Amino acid sequence: MHTVQKIHCPNCGCEAERHYITESQITRTQCPACDYLMISCTRTGKVIEAYAPGILARR
Ligand SMILES: [Zn+2]
Numbered sequence: 001m002h003t004v005q006k007i008h009c010p011n012c013g014c015e016a017e018r019h020y021i022t023e024s025q026i027t028r029t030q031c032p033a034c035d036y037l038m039i040s041c042t043r044t045g046k047v048i049e050a051y052a053p054g055i056l057a058r059r
Contacts, residue, residue: 011036011052 001022009016009031016031026048029038037051 009034009036 001020003020003022005018005020007016007018007029008014010029011031012034014031014033016029016033016036019028019030020042021028022042025042027040027042029040030036035051035053037049038047039049040047
């Protein structure tokens, strides 16, 4: 099961995507506008990988 949700990027505020990948129990958030990336574990809530480029909150 793979669910995609439209969200707002926490880094730049643009439209980003959050993918829920149930079989690997991870949530992957990615923004095409600023290359923001966050992968976290759905079960524990722990962040596995995070990458935020240095353009903080510029709209
Ligand atoms: Zn962004």
